[in-house]
Amino acid sequence: MTAPKTASPSKSRSQATRKRTRIQREKQDLILEAALDVFSSHGFRGATIDQIADKAGLSKPNLLYYFRTKEAIHRQLxxxxxxxxxxxxxxxxxxxxxxxxxxxxxxxxxxxxxxxxxxxxxxxxxxxxxxxxxxxxxxxxxxxxxxxxxxxxxxxxxxxxxxxxxxxxxxxxxxxxxxxxxxxxxxxxxxxxxxxxxxxxxxxxxxxxxxxxxxxxxxx
Amino acid sequence: MTAPKTASPSKSRSQATRKRTRIQREKQDLILEAALDVFSSHGFRGATIDQIADKAGLSKPNLLYYFRTKEAIHRQLxxxxxxxxxxxxxxxxxxxxxxxxxxxxxxxxxxxxxxxxxxxxxxxxxxxxxxxxxxxxxxxxxxxxxxxxxxxxxxxxxxxxxxxxxxxxxxxxxxxxxxxxxxxxxxxxxxxxxxxxxxxxxxxxxxxxxxxxxxxxxxx
DNA sequence: ACAAAATTTTACCATATGGTCAAAGATTAC
DNA sequence: GTAATCTTTGACCATATGGTAAAATTTTGT
CATH class of the missing domain: 1.10.357.10 (Tetracycline Repressor, domain 2)
Known part of the structure; x- marks a missing residue:
């Protein structure tokens, strides 16, 4: 009875239920790649979102459009x-x-x-x-x-x-x-x-x- | 020609050239013990001075009286x-x-x-x-x-x-x-x-x- | 072409953090 | 006892950091 898998009218926050777009895939991969670098060399607390965003070539809010929190990036890695x-x-x-x-x-x-x-x-x-x-x-x-x-x-x-x-x-x-x-x-x-x-x-x-x-x- | 080992009239900041007092030895050990706990479980960047001070039962400025910086504590450990x-x-x-x-x-x-x-x-x-x-x-x-x-x-x-x-x-x-x-x-x-x-x-x-x-x- | 949706940017905010300063309070040496 | 020294505290400060809001821009489906 709650919204079917793909029919909801968008969630604004990308990683919701809908199918991922090309840009989402690309940028998320980009972010994960950068985050791997940063997390692996500074640990979770030692890593900063700014560092990851810099390395990925994105602005911080833009990065946070793809992953709601620092922890979400880490989790996925x-x-x-x-x-x-x-x-x-x-x-x-x-x-x-x-x-x-x-x-x-x-x-x-x-x-x-x-x-x-x-x-x-x-x-x-x-x-x-x-x-x-x-x-x-x-x-x-x-x-x-x-x-x-x-x-x-x-x-x-x-x-x-x-x-x-x-x-x-x-x-x-x-x-x-x-x-x-x-x-x-x-x-x-x-x-x-x-x-x-x-x-x-x-x-x-x-x-x-x-x-x-x-x-x-x-x-x- | 510069000041001899033990004769300078005090440096205010304790760990200078003078002989360490009893209190200095005690408190520094206390701090190092607490810091070992914190650094070892959160890494250098993940550890905070407040955490170490709390665990040692000192106020932050008091802790910083014994070690000028977070890095100094880490170094000694x-x-x-x-x-x-x-x-x-x-x-x-x-x-x-x-x-x-x-x-x-x-x-x-x-x-x-x-x-x-x-x-x-x-x-x-x-x-x-x-x-x-x-x-x-x-x-x-x-x-x-x-x-x-x-x-x-x-x-x-x-x-x-x-x-x-x-x-x-x-x-x-x-x-x-x-x-x-x-x-x-x-x-x-x-x-x-x-x-x-x-x-x-x-x-x-x-x-x-x-x-x-x-x-x-x-x-x- | 154009509306709807997705993406990006600019300007923020609240909190955490490393560290300082000056004054108050304890100790120590004499 | 008291002056000199050492220790502790409370009030701060500048910066870093995780995260948000809303407007501006770009992309996409038709």
Whole structure:
């Protein structure tokens, strides 16, 4: 009985029920791109709407025409992020070879850190501050981890990988791979000249292959 | 020819050259304690002087009597932090048994994450945002890492641990151990009931012992 | 072409925030 | 005890910031 999906006579505030126009799509993407930059390097509170608007080349009120609040921008970034972020975990195949599955998982996570460092930092900022804005989404993560942990546990039971706590295994993989995005500033300083290209990701991949493959190979 | 160390007739602003009074020591500690809380959970820009003053039970101008600026408080926290933070790394003994040295290093770092999570998050916040306020201190870290990397490399050369890139080995250890402090919010959600006590640190220690000892034991 | 809708701009506003100042109140040294 | 010094407070200030209102401009559907 309330207004049907597409028939209401416009809401003035764009992101209402109606279909998005071309300009809306373009500008919203532009804003999200700029916001990702700003949020990921200053955190939620440290980021200002003016900064985002500047970077997007819009006036502040114009930006606020597309997103009602600063929090709305942040929300949307987080939502988009989590999907991609969990993809590698979803891909772990219960029927694959255990060590290669884990190795591939590490590779994929490392590629995400290399190709989407801002997203990684956005997420890290959020968790660091106690995850105030993403409690619910974390519960989806928990369910997924529970599911995948069972796979790891079964591999352990079958003697196909060394016994280990599946959740801590995941924690360690997240920690290390994301470290290359989140702590990039530190890593570059420590590596000096060697940290300049993207070679550090290949070195990391090599190191991690060795660590996890030897570390998890079942002891005979 | 300029004023000698302790003879100048007072500077009004306390932290000048003169000897600190009892009250100064007490209040400054109080402020730093409160500031650690606030900075570590909101980042530098997210933290406000009012918040810190409230938590310390002082008025804002009173707080600013002890530290001239917000940045001065932050600086001092960072300075205090880095010393303790690097201690475990300094303790790595070139003459010890390689695998036990690494194992002990991991243990000590994990204990720091358990006992000083706020310090870990303070540091993480800083690096995440590009380390704008601690560029110099990071160079000390680099020197120390260079030194300790040589030790690891020599162990590798002598066949006492598996060949590996020493710096990436350190990165992985920092990442994982600090993860338990920095990503605590996420870890608690994923572990559910099991994440409530401090048992997760023992589980982590067990997991990491296995991973690194098997992963780094020289292949025969 | 032109009306309706969507977009952009200009001018604001209320509040938060980092920081200052001068005077009042406590301590300390002698 | 009292002068000199240190500490605390209350009243401020300039700027930054999230957000709004309404008019002006542009785009779109026909």
């Amino acid at each position: 987080i939502d988009r992020l989590l999907d991609n972020w969990l993809e590698p975990l979803r891909k772990i195949d219960p029927n694959g070879d255990p060590l290669s599955e884990i190795q591939s998982y590490i590779r994929r996570k490392l590629e995400l850190a290399r190709d989407f460092p801002r997203e990684s930092r956005l997420f890290a900022n959020e968790i660091l501050q106690g995850a105030p804005r993403i409690r619910e989404e974390l519960h989806d993560l928990r369910d997924l981890v529970d599911e995948k942990s069972k796979i790891i546990a079964s591999w352990t039971r079958d003697g196909r990988i060394a016994p280990c706590d599946p959740k801590h295994l995941f924690f360690s993989i997240w920690a290390i791979t994301q470290h290359y995005a989140d702590f990039d500033a530190q890593i570059r300083v420590v590596l000096g000249r060697a940290g300049e290209g993207e070679g550090r990701f290949e070195d990391a991949a090599r190191f991690l292959d060795q660590l996890y493959v030897s570390g998890l190979r079942p002891q005979t | 960072i300075d205090r932090l880095l010393d303790n933070w690097l201690e475990p790394l300094r303790k790595i003994d070139p003459n010890g048994d390689p695998l036990s040295e690494i194992q002990s290093y991991i243990r000590r770092k994990l204990e720091l994450a358990r006992d000083f999570p706020r310090e870990s998050r303070l540091f993480a916040n800083e690096i995440l945002q590009g380390a704008p306020r601690i560029r110099e201190e990071l160079h000390d870290l680099r020197d120390l890492v260079d030194e300790k990397s040589k030790i690891i490399a020599s162990w590798t050369r002598d066949g006492r641990i598996a060949p590996c890139d020493p710096k990436h080995l350190f990165f992985s250890i920092w990442a994982i151990t600090q993860h338990y402090a920095d990503f605590d919010a996420q870890i608690r959600v994923v572990l559910g009931r099991a994440g409530e006590g401090e048992g997760r640190f023992e589980d982590a220690a067990r997991f990491l012992d296995q991973l690194y000892v098997s992963g780094l034991r020289p292949q025969t």
